[in-house]
Amino acid sequence: MKLLVILLGLLVALVLVVSLTERFGKPMDAQKQSRLSKVAMVLVFVLLIAQVILYWVRSGG
Template sequence: MTLLMILAAVFGGIALMVILGERFGKPMDEQQQAKYSKIIPILVFVMLIAGLIKALA
């Protein structure tokens, strides 16, 4: 029963984020998208390396 309550809370939170994001979110311009597309792969790589180091330590 607890698991179902947790799943319902997670589903409700995600639904709320989607609804609010669609209602109040602004589309990104191309310049901002280009900036993020350069930064995000580097951050993902750093996080993967940090996770690997943490798992091995």
């Protein structure tokens, strides 16, 4: 039952975010989109390395 409540909450949040971004979002130019894409890739890489380090430290090496 708790799982269904959580899934319902996530669905409502997703519908709300999608509807608001479609209504109030403005399109990005190609240069800004490229820059944000590069930043996102760096952040994903850093988070991946941090998770590997945390896993290694918690498991005792």
